[in-house]
Amino acid sequence: LRQADVSDKPDDGLVEPGMTVTVQFDGDAEPTTFLLAQRGIADGGSQADLEVYPPTSPLGVAIVGKYPEDRFAFTAPSGTEVTGRIVSAVPFRSLSS
Secondary structure, three states, X not given: OOOOOOOOOOOOOOOOOOEEEEEXXXXXXXXXXXXXXXXXXXXOOOOOOXXXXXXXXXXXXXXXXXXXXXXXXXXXXXXXXXXXXXEEEEEOOOOOO
């Protein structure tokens, strides 16, 4: 806990935990927006409609460290290869903030 980062995330577009990320999956008509974080961060008055994906999930691992317009690929648990591009990454703002 001594090294826990509780500061606000910079708004530099880098995909990292604590960011609201929008991706465009290849083959989907509409982009998908979600919170990249452990599920507990979104509890208690935050954006309840926002899906939460952990940074350790296949999608999370594929996008952490990327910037808008970067492409990503990962193998889903079903064995399907999933590809797409990062649209945006902005710091998460809880509705209670």
